[in-house]
Amino acid sequence: MSRLLDHLSNFPAPLIYLIVGILAFTEAGVMAGIVLPGETAVLLGGYLAYKKTISLPILLIIVVVGAVGGDA
Secondary structure, three states, X not given: OHHHHHHHHOOOHHHHHHHHXXXXXXXXXXXXXXXXXXXXXXXXXXXXXXOOOOOHHHHHHHHHHHHHHHHO
């Protein structure tokens, strides 16, 4: 698991934001939570924010907008 997290830490921040936002949107909008694990992506994003790879406030905004947009 740590190798996966180390690999994800090497991704550029905009790509991480995009992936997490899309997964949060599709899980809420398409109800594809079984196929596309949005909650897991949000947790991984939180870990990357903890490691200072990405910004937590930006991640929170993207997750909230993606989930609300998908639910609407």
